[in-house]
Amino acid sequence: MARYLIRRLGQALLVVAGVIVLTFVIMRLVPGDPAVAYAGPKATPEQLAQARERFGLDEPVWVQLGAYVRDLVTGDWGTSLRTRQPVLDDLALAFPASLELVGAALLLAIAVGVPVGVLAARYKTKFPDLGVRVTSMLAVSVPVFWLALALQTVFASNLGWFPVAGEYDDSLNTTSPLTLWTNITIVDALITGNWPIFTSTLRHLVLPALVVAAYPAGVIAQMVRATLIEEASQDHARLERALGFRETSILTRFALRPALNPVLSLIALVFAYAIVNGFLVEAVFNWPGLGRYAVDSIFSGDTPAIAGVTLLVALVYVLANLVVDLLQGVVDPRARAR
């Protein structure tokens, strides 16, 4: 186990290194002059030269890569050309909200996807299965940006069941100000016992989380269904049947745990995907997350910021995979033997 852990960590580090180099390469390819972007549209040549020097744009490429890696490691992710703040600070501000949204969405997706997948597997080839398959397929196939618009129009604007946009009712900050610990609003509200903001955040979360959750819930349901059906056709399920267990308890007590392993891999995969999918949703729901930051950065050619976002999401992906690999050891004893 320890050797496996070390090897796995080594691999993760290698991937991170690759990610850094790749990010760097891509960023070098961005057309347009970051100095121009920084100094502003009506900047004078002197201002441009200053900006150029500031970003080390006059050095050879490999020196820049070396400096880039060194800076990254020491926590200097560069300065955003657009916001003129350190990129890491910007990310620290924007990422918690994204995490909140994606976290909520994934919880929702698991809470819906797993039972629904079990249901479909239990009644495979019968009506509930067909229903689950069609619905989950639709959930996977719907363009999120379109779904976001539709849900917002119907449930927030027309029916008024949920707030139209935003993370929580900001005016609550005057009556019961939020103390920040983790920067994740709902978590902070929960641990400081700030119920007004907690409930407000929860209400605001419903629609965007639902939209972001559509895709993961769909794939999770499909995956759970497929692996359960597979697992339930294994020899061991036959033995359990022969021991007198009910079909449902075979699925939930024996088949689900080994079936969770691919589902876990899937969640790691979907996690990073959902963050990026969230980008499309955040704009519609005015969610103060990474999405707006990323999109604005892209449009303004804000190279350091784009690199920051790219790196961050890639790191999250690598980390999520690492966590999942370790979790798989817990869920499935066979994986521990690797």
Added chain:
Amino acid sequence: MTLLRAEDVTLGYGRTPVVHGVTLDLAEGGTGLIGESGSGKTTLARAFLGLLTPMSGNIWYGTQNLRKADRKAFRADVQPVFQAESLDPRMRVGRSIAEALPRSGRHRVPELLEQVGLAPDLATRRPHELSGGQRQRVVIARALAVRPRLLILDEPTSALDVTVQARILDLLAGLDTERLLITHNLAVVERLCRTSHVLFAGRVVESGPTADLLGRPAHPYTLALRDAVPKLGGPPPVARGRAEARPAPSGCPFRLRCPLAAPQCERAPEPREVAGRRVACHRAEDVLAGS
């Protein structure tokens, strides 16, 4: 002069050795390789076929080291017959056989099929359209196509039903090529191989004339193996020792299962000559006496 000879070869996958320092001659009159599942039989066969390079030790092809030997000649001399799935599922079997032939020799396909007792019109079928026995015959026909001197047979029949098995074995017995035969089935070895080697946990524990070996085993594992085989109408098979114990990591690998295990068994036994065979056991004489 033997065609192939393994000299103190260690074989493995990645960095883990699974066959440890085996020395083995392919003698005339058929060589048998027996041993339990995972003992390294297939691994050894792959090495003899040049598909796996030894981690240490050498394989001699006549007087040449196989590593540097003339591949073309070697391929024409030595051919495999594997246990299952030896035919590309997407290829018509005629083409599979033709692959073994030079362009000018393609006309020999029907002839080869007949040689193994198949109708030539089967050539246009794909493997899944054939029965297991027919498939195995095709495999043999392909191997014979290059007119090899030696066939390396890895469980050629164990995936087949007994009745089919018998027919394939008849076919093999009728061939005049040399063979290295790998099998679980002791009776098959008895019938087809003059010499046999017993493999346990990647080591040869006993080798010698098959009849002697199975008649009066000198190694406790050979003995356990022989007595565990059920015989028609015979007494119930006997379980000797703790069959499910894993091979010992040091000393005699069999000692954890051996009913005769003694303190000296914690030293690895050197192979030695006992009663006309080579045995790697400190207590070979006791075993002989009891068998």
Added chain:
Amino acid sequence: AGGQVRGAGGTPQPTADDGTGAPTAAQAEPGGKENDATFVYAPNLDVVTDWDPASSYSNEIIAMSNIYEGLTRYNAETKKPEPRLATEWSSADDGKQWTFKLRQGVKFHTGAPMDAEAAKKAIERTIKKNAGAAYIWGAVDTIEAPDASTLKFSLKYAAPLDLVASSGYAAYIYDTEAVDAVADGKSDAGTGPYTIDSWRKGQETELTLKAFEDYWGGWKPEQYKKVAFRVTPEITTAWQLLKRGEVNFVQRLNPQLFQQAGSTEGVQASQTPSFQNLLVLFNTESGPTKDVRVRQALQYAIDYDGLVSALKGSGQKASGLVPPGLLGHVFGMEPVHDLSMAQELMTSAGYGPDNPELKLTMTYAQGDDDQKLFVTLLSSALKKLNVTLQARPMAWNAQWDLGKKKGQDVFVMYWYPDYADPYSWFLNVFRSSDKPEFNLSYLKDAGIDAAIDGLPRLTATDPFAAEMAYDKLQKQIVNDKAAVAVPYVQTYQRALTAGVQGYKDNPAYPNVVFFYDLKPAA
């Protein structure tokens, strides 16, 4: 001698309803109800990128204009600068000497008094920093503060300094002692009616402002004491928030939603022509558009009326380079769409349906729906002339970079002046230079250059002559040189909650709401 006095003279005493003039709240009406509501503005971009009043040159103007003040403020109705921190001013020596009298008793939010010395330091710092729009002070040679209430400027050449001082950018008077500490958005150094309450970068409610108690204009109970900026990039979202009363002001809707706003209960719509127009610049120096006939053909190919109709009210057909409402606007210079004329010109230049295909490259702003409409219409019209328009949307700086390297045949951009004066269209866009910054039609004409250089002096000394000069220049540039096509002038379409009174759009300060002027409807 004989300088013109442009200020109203003395302390202005506008009527209570006049929101655009100087503050009026000093005489508190008794009986007004205390207003503790927050006025919520929904901008579509992040509000603040630069807190420094000297270099600020971006969207933060919507907050800064309420925190900081300049010497004057432009009045879009009278079309004149009006007193703000200066109460009166005069110029002499053909507009090369300017004297401003400063308002007394004004305090910075830091508590320090605002006097001539402070104002001088502020402007000098802005000039020295030379960032953002600092170029507006380009004419200034020296500044003196002979006494606490007098500020004297000597200029290198004549310029309308009262107008310059009304600029939305780089003209703020601030406390130079405190200004170095404003970058974190916790404090400011202004004199305006509002001061920073909280700034949380990247949050939805990015910025909140609160009333500055000691504001020189005083406070009335019904005025808004709290303001919040809630960043809402999606127009639809903004509209829905507005309908539900969660925000009070949306700076930009699309024409369809704007129409809906007009007929939606609880919402009021306000529509004002802006000073911002679309410039379609043709490369006059190289490529196929070097041929003036091609440029003219392109001018004719644009379906101006179709475009304006597709814009559904968010833009109006332009006449000349200068939008209406500014000095130098010409009437009767509306462009004409005439495909057969275009074809004729193309054919005479060797292109057109019977000749080889002409490929033109063009860039426009990413994410701008109106420009995209323009591109769609133009490319489909040009197709009929056997001209393929290869239009690429680009981020501004990438597009601009390319433009400076003469990378495209057609370059599209909006232009608006930093202060309410047409000079910048000509100086920045059409005056020749070796390294073009905004002269992206690469026009190089000594006669035009000379005429442009004479404009500030004329504006400062002889408005009528200035009008004539502007008229002539536009005809030269648009008709004779065909360096540019001007399809439309944008119209600002604002939507507010119905319960707000006193809003007036001032196109000289794009997107700015002067919250001090607002109050809830009775």
Added chain:
Amino acid sequence: MTALVTRRALPGSVDRLALAGAALIVLVVLAALLAPWIAPYPADEVDPVNALLPPSGAHWFGTDQVGRDVLTRVLYGGRTSLSIAVAVLAVSAAVGVTLGVVAGYAGGWVRDVIMRVTDVFLAFPALLLSLTLAVVLQPSVTTVVVAIAVTWWPWYARLSAATAASIANRPYVDAARCLGVPAPLVVVRHVLPNSLTPVLVQLSLDAGGVILTAAALSYLGLGAQEPVAEWGLMVQQGQTLFTTNWWVVTFPGLAILVTAFAFNVLGEGLRGALDPRRIVK
């Protein structure tokens, strides 16, 4: 592999659903191919006077901001979206399968190097890397293809490396080697064809994903450009009209949904029939 191929498909509704998907795909492809003949109006014909007309007999799906017929554009948009999907899948499958099969067959350090490289690419979610690349390459349909393909090939590399590795150990491959068939021929004749089945399934599943990603890119303004008809772009252009002129957004959105749905259902059906355990992306 043979085990996978010969596995029986699940009976009943499952197959019928996959069949429905296949039928839908045929319909969408036909509609796209025949667009020039069945579209009621010429492509890209603007008519600002008739902008934003609601659905009617003359314009079944209404008209957009510059008066183009939405139905016509949805039909032409199918050509764009489907070509993007085909191009992306062809490119990424070609690159990915080649590298994957080489990695799987060669094993050892070759496999390690190739797999680590794919790991790096996999660490970027497709949309994100495509976003970044789209900035670098300048938005266009070609860019979309390149950008998505760059993020998509590693999946095929991984998939076919795994299958190729297992195929490379099959006795029939060993047998071919023993017959003296040269290594490249062994790969091309035996390893490659037998590694393709899971790839085919994955291709069908991925078609939906590619169409969605391409639409998302265009939606963000980084993909297809005016006046090209592309569904994501059309949704983006009509986005602000959702509450006032719903048809401009709804029909292209539905087109994306239906097409992605059809591909996903077909792919899922195939996978259910062949290998229920492969990870969906």
Added chain:
Amino acid sequence: MIEVRDLQVAYGGRVVARVPELDLRAGECVAVVGESGSGKSTTLLSLLGLTEGADVSGHVRVCGVDVLTATPRELRAIRGARVALVMQSPQAALSPTTRLGVLMRRALRLHGLPSGERVLAEAAEAVMLDPGILRRYPHEISGGQAQRFAIALAIALGAEAILADEPTSALDVTVQAEVVGVLRRLREERGLALLLVSHDLALVSTIADRVLVMRDGTVVESGPAAEVLSRPAHPYTRELLEALP
């Protein structure tokens, strides 16, 4: 205990097993032999109603319950508790994520039996397994141990009969000898009935009282083991015997 008359199992209209008569009494061992695909497993599974998707007809009585007409509840009551199943592949027949002891405890609870440590340990010891093995996962034990555990399950649940579907064909001969030894002992000591499916005639001959020979879904010959194997009546049985080396 088990009584089969005119059993016929068909998948999608194709009859894959037809058994005119099969009886298993307490303490008896009956073997079913035949080639791959001859319907041996199908016959065995149909005795516990485990042939999903098949059309089963005839008359099957197991421990007094008519399997073909029984409710799922009645079926579950005999499954495991009265008649136990042991299958071919040792590890694959055990849920990979469940510790052996947990599986046994769950099964005992399911049938309302005491499930204390002692009960478990006793069952393990009855098949000569170290009780410590109950804390392991299936992949941590050997094939022979897995098969013996499956038998221990049957003992713990108090089953009267064991249906074994090729219980040793995945094992090495040495291990096979051990598992067969355990089965024989249980039969002698506890009077367990054993229905053994195998393709290994030699193995069958050493343990079975009676033999059914199947081919292509039908029983071609049946009778006392000694008789059938020494004087085969059907040519197919003869062929089988001749094939033995």
